[in-house]
Amino acid sequence: MVLLANVLHKTFVTGLVVITGFSGFYIVTGTAEILERRKKRKEEENLIYQEFLREEERKKSLALIESPKQ
Structure with missing residues (x-):
């Protein structure tokens, strides 16, 4: 859980949105500006x-x- 929180924090700071789902792990790129x-x-x-x-x-x-x- 701590690892997940760390990953989410890092991706938020860099402007990436992380989506987890039943079919796997997807990374949708997008900047914080967008x-x-x-x-x-x-x-x-x-x-x-x-x-x-x-x-x-x-x-x-x-x-x-x-x-x-x-």
Whole structure:
């Protein structure tokens, strides 16, 4: 277990992602920079989606306020 933790730590620091599975041991190469860019892009997409949801809620609220009372 300590060896696995050491391997994971070293691969994280060097920017490699280690994936273990039933069929064996795979190393998927990728840099920490790429992973960081993906994380930032996902955060930006989330912010855009949240803004979209707020705008839709605002439109619904305005439609309810402006609709003629029955």
